[in-house]
Amino acid sequence: MLPFTFKSSLMNPDLAKNKFLFTADSLKKKFRLSEFLSEKIITSVAFLSIAVIILIFVFVFRESLPAFKPRVKHNIEKTSSTGNKPESYGSSDSAGALQKPESYSGAEPAAANKPESYGSVKDTSVSAGEVNPDSEFVAKDNNNDEGTLGSLFSNEWYPVSENPRYGLIPLLIGTFKVTLIAMLFAAPIAILAALFSSCFAAPWLREWIKPAIELLAGFPSVVIGFFALMVMATVLQNLFGYETRLNSFVGGIAMALASIPIIFTITEDALTAIPATFTEASLALGASKWQTAVFVILPAATPGIFAAVLLGVGRVFGETMIALMATGNAALSGLNPFESVRTLAATIGAEMAEVVFGDMHYGILFLIGSLLFIFNFSINAIAEFYVKGKLVKRIQGR
């Protein structure tokens, strides 16, 4: 068989009768422009999500650079050395323009007329200044470098003052407090519900439970926040009789509502992914249904459940609207669950609208954003690689 007989055997009628009808060459894919282009376009579009992640990294960090910029010292009018006013800012009763509006019960009319958008930043910071003696220093923030970067680890979050301090500690404590409370409520409920749905419920019931709980995932967080602010806060206050109406307890429960569907769905998937052989073996050995569920299925699925709780934590950690509406937004660093708190995400949401571009405060807010992003990214990475790998190994019995 000489090479030339193979060539274009399909084209040539004589050669087509040859028994070597299909040859290496004739079977080769023909080049088609549309095919080529579509494949390339599809591939490049698929890169978009990777690109977005990288861009988020780059830009959120880039904008946080002003926080690190060394500043020239201005010695102009540091009228009062720290002390009197700024110190009291942190406590909610004498809160400044930033903290008042969030608490519904004590909403102060003047401070409440907040900007709709940061487009009008300058006007509002001035008008706020007329209202609140504290914030007349807003405009001077730029000149101040005292107690800035160094104060990141201090105990005071007091960004709008003549001597701004950006201590992240109260915000971190607030965020962890809310997250802990939310998880204490959400995790047991969601895991038990998933256990019921995957182990105890009849198939027809299961068909109903899953979509029903997924509906809760579809509730916008602003609606849950509104519900918490208007209804839950009052009910819980009457129930427990604590002082501050909006606090980390209310916020935590509201956020539990937001994270229950996530934990439920992932746990349910993990539980259903356990092979039927596990159940069958256990039942065959004489274990009852609940013993199988608790001692066989649940332990086998722990990595998946762990992942579910992790992702729930991630959701609560970054939740903004519920935190803004239901936690009271005072940067207190106490451990009392019935105190108002200010979470990291809520701080960004509340203050970004009022900062001057490129100044320290702006940079710090983006820095908080980077923190949130890194935290969420790591949580997702852990859930993805560590936990899922472990789950697969365990099920395959290796």
Place this chain on the structure above:
Amino acid sequence: MKLKNKIIGGAITTASALSVVLIIAIIIVILVVTIIGGKEKISWEFLTAFPRDGMMKGGIFPAIYGTALLVIIMSIAAVPFGTITAIYLSEYAHEKSWLAQTIRFAVRTLATVPSIIFGLFGLGFFVQFVGAGMDNWFLGGQLKWAQPNLLWGSLTMALLTLPVVIVSVEEAIRTVPRELREASLALGATKWQTIKKVVIPGSISGIMTGTILAVSRGAGEVAPILFTGAAYSLATLPTSVSDQFMNLGYHIYVMSTQSSNVDQTLPIQFATTLVLLMLTFTLNLAAVLIRSSLRRRVK
């Protein structure tokens, strides 16, 4: 021993059943409370009129209109890109290749990034970088795009909803039977032709579910548009993508936390929440129904 076992078993079963009941009860309570609080205020006028007297009277038409524009532009951006990514992941990429795995990881990460981060990103990237760049290049430094507007808000929201679209379209593509693809390929169709004529039509319901879920998510999220385009009160409807817009969720947020007369506007707030909740709830319900019929088809 047996009795003890029975008691523990009964307790666990009851507790788990109660959890399900509790979750469903919460859903019903939220729905009922919102409906009771808002139903008196809901009227044709409320849905179609502008707010009057400093939000004390009138309707919420601009907010509904702004939300609609937002989700439309968002869908135009998110649905094609999401669909194409899903096609790549299920048709072109090899399951085990590092590229496909990286894209999958990126999509899942994108789905878990807090929405406020998208807001920051929209501000840092779209407004400050792209917008300012456009102003410098095309308008000679005149301020037009380097400020929050409808376009930037919608694009930010599109990034947020991209994973929603990708996941549901991919799920639908996987339900297209292998035999159909093979038959098409065996008849001489190329891969792209197969995708165009067999795979996409077969997964159209998935694309629809994805769009519906994305719209519902986009209509409800507020954090991404806090600083990328939403405004509390505007005298006119947005006429171009470089205008700011009003938004239902943002409206609720501002009215309930930052307005000076929270108590007087309470019925309006409840009614606005009811409108938003009904919108997202209906969309989600539709998506769930389509999806469950899809799942039944597979079985």
